Amino acid sequence: MKKKIRLNKILELLKQKKLKKDLFINNITNLKDAKKGDLSLCINFKYIEELKKTKASACITSKKFLKYVPTNCIPLISKEPEIDYINVLQIFYKDFIFDNISIEVLKKNQIKKKFKNIFFGQNFICDKNTKIDKNCKIGHNVVINKNCSIGKDVIIGSNVILSNCIIESNVVIGDGSIIGKKGFGFKFLNGKLMRIPHIGKVVIKQNSEIGSLCNIDRGSLSDTVIGEYTFLDNQIQIAHNVKIGNYCMIAAQVGISGSSIIGDNVSIGGQSGISGHLKIGNNVKIGGKSGVVKNIEDNKTVMGYPAIDFREFIKKNLTK
């Protein structure tokens, strides 16, 4: 999956001048998480401070950001930095552009031999590198694709499809849920469709429960995370990079858009939607069918579309 690549090979691909002293690029990450040997991207002034402090060894960016690139980082100046970046991502993570199903699945007798103290139903289709801890119960027609690991005492319903995920112990996953597929990420740049590889995972922490017919998409660069003791009802859509805290309760048909962060002990009423890139504080309560379009501070109760303070919502709508 991941492989070291010479920076000069990347420069060649981007049709840029090669370096005299070549180096290996280990990985591609965001500016903040990048380590020595990593390649990153900066195309937004919002991330200037992170650019200044980045430990990345190289960064694709445009001319105007050049002066903020620290000395440990080789700037790769590009006229189309986003296109170049996606192109490089696609080289590193070719397998993550589409959701390829597992080709190397275990045979029936291999499953029986490998998973001795696990109960599994009929027609269990399981990638050969899957790790499953003891006492799990796995339903009928379950598909486990590549890059999955499952903790102990986990219950997985029938027709569930898992890929690229870490399911911790004591988690319950309802029938027909689909976890770890790629997010809704692509760009039309200069009229050309660019598919963004999604290289993050889904992490479902211990003691959580996912309902039936839910989608939890894997992250693009970082992971999508569901915290401990967090309960999701049915038909919920969790987009890529979303992080949900512990002890949350999310009712049916809720949708959370990409990269939003939900605190601990948050309850969200049925059919509510939360826009992308928002921050919802701890102990927040969101009434049913709300449309949240901005950040919410800790301990607030909101409702409405767009969501406003709950008492205001009541005053405005339910009194005369």
Next chain:
Amino acid sequence: MKKKIRLNKILELLKQKKLKKDLFINNITNLKDAKKGDLSLCINFKYIEELKKTKASACITSKKFLKYVPTNCIPLISKEPEIDYINVLQIFYKDFIFDNISIEVLKKNQIKKKFKNIFFGQNFICDKNTKIDKNCKIGHNVVINKNCSIGKDVIIGSNVILSNCIIESNVVIGDGSIIGKKGFGFKFLNGKLMRIPHIGKVVIKQNSEIGSLCNIDRGSLSDTVIGEYTFLDNQIQIAHNVKIGNYCMIAAQVGISGSSIIGDNVSIGGQSGISGHLKIGNNVKIGGKSGVVKNIEDNKTVMGYPAIDFREFIKKNLTK
């Protein structure tokens, strides 16, 4: 599944003093439906009248309700009646805490032999105690778990999962729908997660039609019911204990929260949501994307979020 238990064994578990004259508890139900030999619960003044008249032989409750307990009923006074109640439910209905898949499924040749005048597709996975009447058509990859009975002339799509349900004659169920799984029921009591066993069923009455990718959860104590000649479109969520009348039409992506009761001849527009514990009258029309938060009388037409009288909605929103 259900079994008689000595009341003294329950008292022992609840760390209460045993009775001199023991008796058998047959079942656990609500105050209203309880018969001689049943155990019930009262923790809410709303149910005082039902408590006074209950036929239950014993009732877990708190001190303040003691004076309303009738003489035929042994009061089990508890400081934490809800916790004690869930604990007792969990003893009686251990199998209903999680959605365990059927382990005892029929083999291919057993299916052929048992269901002679039924058409079934490939990879049909069926619990050995399932009853299916004549002339049914069952799609591919269908899973029928425990406690299901299916009337005649029923059509079941592919990838459908059934558990704990009674499907009457002439019903149609669309591809990928999941019927009879446990509802979204749990409590955090004194910081401890308590999972409530869901011991009701789903009943789908004759001539009704369920769309594709729908969820109909089974009831907690009572059943979830879909009436006769009632049509559900796709991606609909029906929570536990909901009762829907006859001749209703429910458009796609509607969600109905737990324990709400819908009358006859009700039409509900797409993406509408109905809060829990509401009563919607007969011949009610609910416009698309409405959010219903209070009871609606017979023959009303409503729309909006929150839903209001339809003419008022039009006046407020669509005229200038």
Next chain:
Amino acid sequence: MKKKIRLNKILELLKQKKLKKDLFINNITNLKDAKKGDLSLCINFKYIEELKKTKASACITSKKFLKYVPTNCIPLISKEPEIDYINVLQIFYKDFIFDNISIEVLKKNQIKKKFKNIFFGQNFICDKNTKIDKNCKIGHNVVINKNCSIGKDVIIGSNVILSNCIIESNVVIGDGSIIGKKGFGFKFLNGKLMRIPHIGKVVIKQNSEIGSLCNIDRGSLSDTVIGEYTFLDNQIQIAHNVKIGNYCMIAAQVGISGSSIIGDNVSIGGQSGISGHLKIGNNVKIGGKSGVVKNIEDNKTVMGYPAIDFREFIKKNLTK
């Protein structure tokens, strides 16, 4: 599926007087698309102009429309034209009343032999007349029912169910999506349930992508169409006869009701709903969770429930 029927046989069925000079009816279509030999219906003054110009050889209608029926078209005057029409549809298209699964599926070795340069997963269930072009990748537990054809380089996720559809080249379909089942179409006429056969298909044009757990229902008379380079996220409901243009982006949990037409380059935010029989222009942007209840002109941006001009929505809701 389709078969010629003598008009006198239809008249006999409708208990009408037979013609002296009988003719063959080839097909049933709307007034506009009807050719010589076809039968059509007119029950609505909205379609008078189309009636006047129709090429249909016969038309079921009521007395008041008689004078508009052109000379090439035999009027079949009925007191209950809609009931008669559905009855005739049901004779022609008996197989399209319910979603019958494919009975004649290929055996494992037949699949291997027929689809040589296609990758397919475990438990692939495929109707024997299916056409699949080269380089396709098909997931696990996929069901392909009758009347499907699939272009080259198509990727189909696991648990997908296809029926009555044309999938063009380079299309991606996410896990668990259900494409081509019948729409939500029935009538209660004079207290009798009439199921309307859905005889259209779903056409997904090249380079488009459908997310996971989506429904796209086939058309009633015409097709349901998804244009080129159009991207749908997860849990989307597209009803019968909807036509979506090219280069559209539709976020998760959106629902589009029957017969609506969406232009090119339209973006629709998550959880939005669009009522039936609407026309949404080109380059329209619809904000998240909007409820669209009327036509939208080209280049407009709208939001709200009901959806209004975006600046007006902001002024009304997000400023003080």
